[in-house]
Amino acid sequence: MSKFGKGEKRGMPALNTSSLPDLIFTILFFFMITTSMREVTLMVEFEVPKGTELEKMTKKSLISYIYVGPPTKQLRPKMGSNSQIQLNDKFATLAEVQDYVYQERENMKEADKPFMKVSLKVDKDTRMGIVTDIKQELRKSWALNINYSATSRN
Amino acid sequence: MGKKKREVPELNSSSTADISFILLIFFLVTTSMDTDKGLARRLPPPPEDHQEMDETKVKERNVLQVRINAMDETMIQIPGKKEPTYITDLSEIRTIAKEFIDNPNNSANLPDKVAREIKLFGTVYITEKHVISLQSDRGTSYSKYFEVQNELVAAYNELRDELAREKFHKPFVECNEDENLAIREYYPLKISEAEPRNYAKR
Numbered sequence: 001m002s003k004f005g006k007g008e009k010r011g012m013p014a015l016n017t018s019s020l021p022d023l024i025f026t027i028l029f030f031f032m033i034t035t036s037m038r039e040v041t042l043m044v045e046f047e048v049p050k051g052t053e054l055e056k057m058t059k060k061s062l063i064s065y066i067y068v069g070p071p072t073k074q075l076r077p078k079m080g081s082n083s084q085i086q087l088n089d090k091f092a093t094l095a096e097v098q099d100y101v102y103q104e105r106e107n108m109k110e111a112d113k114p115f116m117k118v119s120l121k122v123d124k125d126t127r128m129g130i131v132t133d134i135k136q137e138l139r140k141s142w143a144l145n146i147n148y149s150a151t152s153r154n
Numbered sequence: 155m156g157k158k159k160r161e162v163p164e165l166n167s168s169s170t171a172d173i174s175f176i177l178l179i180f181f182l183v184t185t186s187m188d189t190d191k192g193l194a195r196r197l198p199p200p201p202e203d204h205q206e207m208d209e210t211k212v213k214e215r216n217v218l219q220v221r222i223n224a225m226d227e228t229m230i231q232i233p234g235k236k237e238p239t240y241i242t243d244l245s246e247i248r249t250i251a252k253e254f255i256d257n258p259n260n261s262a263n264l265p266d267k268v269a270r271e272i273k274l275f276g277t278v279y280i281t282e283k284h285v286i287s288l289q290s291d292r293g294t295s296y297s298k299y300f301e302v303q304n305e306l307v308a309a310y311n312e313l314r315d316e317l318a319r320e321k322f323h324k325p326f327v328e329c330n331e332d333e334n335l336a337i338r339e340y341y342p343l344k345i346s347e348a349e350p351r352n353y354a355k356r
Contacts, residue, residue: 146197
């Protein structure tokens with residue numbers, strides 16, 4: 001007993017935290033790599049419809065987005081509240097859709113070009129007229145793989 | 155100068171954790187890992203002059219017409235029936251579409267079955283030529299259109315799932331690539347997004 005009882009008062013040894021930064025850095029790098037910051041500022045408001053039979057979209061580099069919906073509150077006095085098309089960072093007209101597709105395709109790797117996909121993020125209260133118009137434009141520009149973006153129900 | 159060798163003072167690294175924590179929290183907040191989901195579709199290639207001719211060649215029994223008007227009312231023209239069916243409950247679409255796609259009783263009014271050689275199944279009779287034509291008005295709301303699309307896809311998925319359970323004794327989602335391909339060939343997804351029409355103007 002006396003062998004252990006000697007010495008100073010016992011205390012908790014300090015936890016060695018020298019590896020804590022390394023740990024945190026590892027997590028940090030994980031998030032740095034997986035993160036993808038929104039590239040465009042949204043100028044339209046949209047709530048995508050809900051569905052049950054959805055498929056996941058893989059490979060973000062293949063996807064171009066087209067947003068359709070009423071302009072955000074700040075822009076309404078100027079733009080009105082009718083559904084508008086947004087491509088990249090600005091409002092666009094129907095005629096600009098084709099240019100947009102060509103441009104997006106131009107920015108892709110040669111091998112990826114045939115697999116280009118267009119994701120339509122359309123507000124659920126939009127009328128079909130504008131959507132069918134966009135679809136016709138997409139057909140003309142040979143962007144045939146489309147995706148009606150949605151969130152899963154329940 | 156006869157003193158001891160001077161030691162380099164150790165760098166105090168206790169705050170590194172704090173710094174990296176701040177960075178970590180920043181990326182945690184800005185990250186968006188949600189993958190984009192949706193209904194994938196393939197549009198037909200741009201129309202050419204002779205395209206119009208081809209569409210009339212499809213036999214009447216092979217076409218299921220689904221129409222949504224500007225009031226969001228849905229109507230289905232089932233081949234072989236004179237009167238169109240008006241849909242009040244969207245789940246009816248699924249039932250009708252399933253019967254149409256599968257044609258289980260080999261009815262003369264529903265799509266004709268063609269013998270096809272499919273890997274894993276051998277020779278089977280499938281309704282290869284069927285087309286579901288979905289027509290919407292310019293005034294139709296997108297949400298209605300999407301729900302109808304969703305029901306149609308659901309019909310295909312249910313049929314595929316039933317087939318997978320029957321042949322491979324497991325749900326469709328668990329099938330491997332070959333099985334998946336075979337089933338897709340058995341029930342090819344054929345929803346045609348017809349040219350838009352403006353009923354209001356006619």
